[in-house]
Amino acid sequence: MNPSWRSRSRPLRAAALGLGAALALSACGDADDGDTITFIAAEYSSDTEPYWQELIADFEEANPGMSVDLQVVNWDDIDQHVTTLVQNRQQPDVLNLNKFAGFAADGLLRPAEDVVSAEVRDDFLPGFADNSVYEGTQYGLPFIASTRLFFYNTDLFDEAGLDGPPRTWDEVADYAEQISELGAVGYGLPLGPEEAQAEFQMWINGNGGHWTDSDGNWAINSEENVETLEFLAGMVDDGLTQPNPATTNRADMFNAFAQGDVGMLNGAVFLPGVIEDQNPDLNYDIAPIPGNEGHEPSTLGVQDYLMAFDNPGNEEAVNAFLDFVYDTDNYTEFLSTERFLPATDSASEAMTSDAELAPFIEALPEARFFPTTRPEWTEVDGAVKQEIGTAVQDAEPREVLDRLQQRASGE
């Protein structure tokens, strides 16, 4: 007789009992009392969850009887998680994500005017509020913003005998050539799946192009955009960028810039923080993003949203919570914890003293956004991340853009 086998049957019985007990317990624990709300937040950094936990504790203390079930989900997994919940009609009461229009189009959201107080609504910066509208009604609540600027490594510039930032595309290419002769990457071009859509938009904007034309129709394969990609493909061909832009992610590029291996790139508001962490001695400067000859510099604005789903029963608690989130003190604390730009007037005022953020806040009024008010944007965004990089390497730019245009316009 093998004694080890005998003893194994005991945990087995325990397991069976445990399963039964769990079944019995959970059957009666599902009472929705109207004062509990579920909130799914995206994970910006490891500070995100502690921030929300603390805020929720404060909220629950200030509003006895109300409670918030928080779930913070990683950006990689949040789409899958939310889709699963929506498909099983278990969408959260409040969601924090980088898109809203698809949910609005499916009639799942409550309009902003039913969700937050008039004071909060009036406090949103107009550009952000406009970018939260679906078919004439505002559904998204602008939550955080970020802009991009041009970063260049002044040590490499000095070494190459270059003075000041480039102001046109031709200068970018020229400078990149001189820097790459030093053995560094001239211009860092991250067109990998992480954030290719951002890099792409910054370049097409610099050539007078955009995702849509002035009438609001999709115009991804416009002549301006084709020309942009051809210019970039030329830079890649000439070895002015890192090899394989199609697979280089932004995070890798930023790290390489922080290490002093890259001459120039389009950096985000959080890049100075990355440099501070990794290589505080790096000498760099920030400038407007150069455009093609004859085009003004432009910048990319990115915004994320909060939204309230139309789940009847606990609207009062949801509204109270969202007003609490947008309380100026609470809101600015989130922004300064996560290093983001404000989407409200009051927070902008409160944050003007932040020297590091100042150039980015200054660029905000001129910023152009992703077309997030269009439901199709989600799949265009996904497709661009996958494919745009191939257009500067092996694929034909026009063909890639034609495919994307087709996908966007659904033809």
Add this chain to the structure above:
Amino acid sequence: MTVPAAMMRKVLLTACAWLVALVVLAPYVQMLLTALKPHEELFASPPGYLPESWQFGNFLEVWRVAPIWEYLRNTVLIAGLSTVLAVAVALPAAYYTARRRFRGRRMFLLLVLVTQMFAPTALVIGIHREMLALGLIDTYAALILVNAAFNLAFSTWILHAYFSSIPVELEEAAWLDGCGTLQALLRVTLPLAVPGVVTAVIFTFITAWNEFVVALTLTSTPETQPLTVGITAFIGQYEVQWQYLFAASLIAIVPVVALFAYIERFLVSGLTAGSVK
């Protein structure tokens, strides 16, 4: 064979085996060295082989920055009970299909195999709906049932193969000694099948230990989340805390290797140590 040749063979064999160990461990050594680097050394280019300043504190700090204990406890409970359930259910089925011919025997074995064939991502929405209906969202029970059910195939098949390879004559001898079927199974066959049971246990345990997609969907609180889900907190939108992510991942390997070290001896028992001789 001459003595020096046998010696040579042994040396060569040992060298080969140690080389294999080296290759197999290399990525995890790299993980360890990365976990011991301070943040500013992580992205040095070219990278250093060893940390310039050793941050052993990362391994202590990680327990503070995330509820690693809770996550580990959840993982141990979920993986352990899933394993017990799966193997307990697979054992009789495997024995019976190995020893008896009956209608639907092959159908049953194929059916069990089919349960293994679905990509978890494809089923996650359905599993979520199922657990909603059963009221098991955010419970251990949900993950235990799912892990056990979807990992039944390997246990059943490997035990089936094992029981098939154990000569029935041994059991017959036991019957002659006056044992019943069940007694013969428990006293004679099962001890001989221990390496198979151990393999089934290791397989199920490890699969459940590392399960991620279903756990992410079915659990939402640190009270039930396993480590695989918990450590995604180190993956921020812009910056990954590699040192903690790697430290926590290495910590998660230790219990599995310890369990394995404990039951590995049973892999070599079985027939050689058993009653065949």
Add this chain to the structure above:
Amino acid sequence: MRPSATTTGRVPAGRARPRRTARLEPLLWLGPALLLIGGIVLWPVVEMVLTSLREISRTGVPRGWAGADNFSALLDHPELVPVIGRTIVWVAGIVAVTVALSLGLAQLLHARFPGRRLVRWALIVPWAASLVMTAIVWRWMLSYFYGITNRVLTDLGVIDSPRDWLGDPTIALLWMMWVGVFVSLPFTTYVLLAGLQTVPDEVHEAARVDGASRWRTYWSVVFPLLKPALLVATVINVINVFNSFPIIWAMTRGGPGNATDTTTTFMYKLAFVDQSVGQSAAMAVVNFLMVVVMVLLYLRAVRWKEIG
């Protein structure tokens, strides 16, 4: 003594039992397994098939029945055929190399040598470690900018400047297949090692006395006894490698474009990049049918009936 299929079915134990339970007897032994499968597995599978026949909005709201629309849209997808071709190469390549290496490794770990226990413990590590983390650390090591692989190879003089290993689709796919082999080795080796335990030592000795060469002993005596274990290991590997998601997702996301996608990552992208949950479920159904066919072909090729 040579245990084989002939022993099955010769069990006389039923004789002593009362007749009326005889017909229910299989249910008694197989019942728990059937209950678990019927209770847990069946539902989500039905759900998956239903989803593949539905029209689902981009956020996940069901919009009604779609008939075969999802399937025809999928079959029209220009990337489908290359992705399926790549999946077959992926599965066949990884499983074949894994099995070949594991046969040798199992034999190696079965032999006695100093430190055997430690080597066995080491081999468990790639299996014990989370697959996602193993894939991530390989990506880390292969990084163009800060990967240790480039450092080692440059220091050894193998390459003179860093390479972007995961930048080129073909080379990236080869590296990912290596990672696939790397994580499948422990499992396969241990199944075979456990299988080797059923080979009595006497078999080796008897063969050696006969003057048979080691190689011949292996092929004619040991290998046939390993067949049941090998069969299980191969089938499980085929299924797992086919459905493997984390390696490709963590290392290249199937990119650039779809150049390193297999059906599993492609399925994921259909749902969460193309926002077409219905088409993704259709892909899941096709995926499942492909595994079934592959496994059945394999079982047929190895004449499972004789072994099982």
